[in-house]
Amino acid sequence: MTQRRKQEASRGAEPRRRVALVTGASRGIGAQVARELGVRGLHVMINYREKAKRARAVADEIRAAGGHATAIGADVCENTQVQALLDTINHRFGALDVLVLNASGGLERGADPGYAMRLNRDAQCALVTSALPRMPAGARIVFVTSHQAHFSPGRPVPEGYEPIAASKRAGEDALLAVKPALVERGIALKVVSGDMIDGTIIVRLLHRKDPAAVEARRDHGPLPTVEEFATAIADAALQPEVADTTYVGGPDYRW
Numbered sequence: 420m421t422q423r424r425k426q427e428a429s430r431g432a433e434p435r436r437r438v439a440l441v442t443g444a445s446r447g448i449g450a451q452v453a454r455e456l457g458v459r460g461l462h463v464m465i466n467y468r469e470k471a472k473r474a475r476a477v478a479d480e481i482r483a484a485g486g487h488a489t490a491i492g493a494d495v496c497e498n499t500q501v502q503a504l505l506d507t508i509n510h511r512f513g514a515l516d517v518l519v520l521n522a523s524g525g526l527e528r529g530a531d532p533g534y535a536m537r538l539n540r541d542a543q544c545a546l547v548t549s550a551l552p553r554m555p556a557g558a559r560i561v562f563v564t565s566h567q568a569h570f571s572p573g574r575p576v577p578e579g580y581e582p583i584a585a586s587k588r589a590g591e592d593a594l595l596a597v598k599p600a601l602v603e604r605g606i607a608l609k610v611v612s613g614d615m616i617d618g619t620i621i622v623r624l625l626h627r628k629d630p631a632a633v634e635a636r637r638d639h640g641p642l643p644t645v646e647e648f649a650t651a652i653a654d655a656a657l658q659p660e661v662a663d664t665t666y667v668g669g670p671d672y673r674w
Contacts, residue, residue, distance in 0.1 A: 436487060437461045438512045439656065440504075442495055442546070443522030445470035447619050448563070450477045451649035452519055457486030459657060461517065464508060465490045468522075495522050495542045498549075505549055515553045517656045520546065520594075521563045525583040526621065532582075539586035544593050556605030561655045562594055566672045569612040569664075574672065577625050577632035609655040609662075614669030617642035636669070643668035 439456045443449040445467035453463045454477070463481060465488055467474035474490035481488035493504040508515050520543050525535030547560060554560075567576045568587035576584045591610060598608050615622050615636045622642070626633045636642060651667045666673060 435512065435514075437516040438464065438508060438514065439517035439519065440464040440466060440508065440515055440550075441519040441521055442466045443468075444519075445474040445477065445490075448616060448645055448648055448652070449519075449521040451645050452521060452652045453477055453488065454481060454484075455649050455653035456517065456519075456656065457481035457484065457488055459653060460486075462487040462489070462512065464488075464504075466495070466504065466522070467492055468494045495546055496537055498545060501542075501546055501549055505553055509553050514555050514558075515550055516555070516558050518547070518550050518554070518558070518560045519563065519652060519656060520561065521652075523563070523583070523587060525586060526579065526625075535582040535586040536589065539583065540590035540593055543590045544597075547594065547597070551601075551604065551606070554604070554606055558605075559607045559609060559656050560594075560601070561609045561611060561652055562591055563652060564588075564591055564610060564612045566612050566614050566666070566669045569610070570672050578629035580625060580629075610664045611648075611652045611655050611667065612664060613643055613648045613651075613667040614672070615642050616648050616668075617644055619645060639669065639671050 439461045441449050441453045441456070441463060444453045444465040453465050456463045465474045465478050467490060471490065471492055478488040478490045491504055491507065493500040495501060523539050525539065543562065564587050567574070567580055568584040569591065571584040571588040594608060601608050615633060622633060648667050651665050655661050655665050
């Protein structure tokens with residue numbers, strides 16, 4: 420039992436509310452994951468890099484629905500900012516129970532050739548390493564990825580998506596390599612992989628670069644929605660018997 424929980428028990432206080440950090444949560448999938456976790460009773464830390472107004476709006480929405488949320492800015496590629504973010508969580512709550520690694524990128528205009536790997540592999544590993552001392556036994560880490568990356572390099576990817584596929588696959592492999600050490604600490608690592616998710620900015624960007632690739636995915640059936648994908652991520656974060664890897668949409672990838 421942590422010191423904080425001992426103090427709560429001695430005062431007869433209710434156990435502390437569990438805390439989740441969702442990276443890249445100011446819009447899209449990350450924002451919907453934050454909503455899902457808020458509904459399920461966690462205090463959600465909504466991480467953003469630049470979109471403070473959007474992140475605060477998501478936090479306001481969660482609180483209006485009776486949940487608990489805080490918008491918190493940090494570029495996950497910047498170690499100083501990550502440390503400040505984690506220190507804030509530790510100071511306010513004493514622990515971090517759920518870490519959803521949702522932030523990713525590589526298609527941004529003007530991004531240098533190494534950016535995708537810095538964000539999708541290096542930043543993810545560094546954040547996990549820094550977060551571990553704040554995560555108690557029973558905590559969970561969820562790595563969010565795509566089928567195009569998860570099954571890379573065995574499957575073709577849309578034009579322009581190659582840096583993201585390679586870097587997210589590298590990020591997943593790097594995290595899986597430290598999974599035994601996580602298990603020793605009582606911390607579970609879960610992976611949630613999705614087909615192209617309808618309505619997301621990444622699909623819109625891909626459609627501009629390679630519309631045939633997006634339509635080819637639609638030919639296999641309706642693309643998963645943001646809500647469906649976010650629900651699967653929240654389940655991976657909280658459900659007791661969830662699989663180590665959850666697949667959302669795209670059954671043809673697993674044939």
